[in-house]
Amino acid sequence: MAPSSAREKIIHAAMELFWLKGYNSTSIADLLSRTQLNSGSLYHVFPSKQDVLIGVLEAYRDGIEEMLLAPAWGEIDDPIEKIFALLNAYRAMIVESDCAYGCPIGSLALELHEPDLQVRELLAHNFTKWTAAIELCIEAAGKRLPRGVDKVALAQFVLTAMEGGVMQARTHRDVAYFDRTIAQLRAHFDLLQATAKAKA
Template sequence: MELFWLKGYNSTSIADLLSRTQLNSGSLYHVFPSKQDVLIGVLEAYRDGIEQMLLEPAWGSVDDPIEKIFALLNGYRTMIVESDCAYGCPIGSLALELHEPDPRVRELLAENFENWTAAIVGCLDAAGKRLPPATDKQALAQFVLTAMEGGVMQARTHLDVAYFDRAVEQLRAHFSLLEKAAKTPA
């Protein structure tokens, strides 16, 4: 149930889940032994569905590997705008909302991040020689995630997408500089 995404984990009560799912508490507890298990289920589903839910819609009409990265970021932008800056990256929100997460939950959050950055690494690999050969693609992919999450955080705090846009713009400048550096080797 994607209520967790909107309201957060702690603020989403079992009653919320029940009214949304039209279930009774007993039925829910028959499937999920505890509220945390619901969260685990949701995180697993998100991890496994990232391809269809995030990448495919964003990449529908984009071929250029580097533009794919920014198309994905633009997908987040759309979500921010449509939710009036309330909704950002669900994983990032949970990562900071849960202060002493269960090991399994923390692990799933990490796996979600890893899946995300793996997709970016795929783009970077496809970009081939447009980037300097010494580029640490894993670190750069994590930096893309970093920029996205930080941008989402500021947009939400200021209630203004422009903060997200500026983060993306700075990231784009970084990529421009990298591409330029790749053309004129040291």
């Protein structure tokens, strides 16, 4: 690990702390003790705490391919299996944290009740990039899905299932809630594929 700049250190620590404790519950002091920096250094790089958040959201946005999609997909080729492999990566995150933490973007999206325009747009952009990746999978599935299917809506539905499943698993501290949600989504995809086949 190369000696990272103050900026990188802060972003790295903030990504973890915001995920663990949320934005409001993470104090500047938390970030300083974690990074071994002083407040002046932090404020030299980021004008305010919100700018740290913006940096974090930009890092998630720019890293979605290599940090999330690539590790989740590995050698998987089948487009529909790629969707469920991504969902399985979230499952692993849930299990790893004993059902305490879920999707960092989703948590922030619900925690920040009146975010600035810039923050809200970054949250939205993160969601959009996520669903765009799913959309590509759906497109690649081609004729296995019915002709008339709304690809945008279906991709957003996958995100919905992930976020809703994560929320319930976290609340009940039980992955089974996530698993049942994904099983239902799988059933939905199976039904779609069956109808596509029937019409062919």
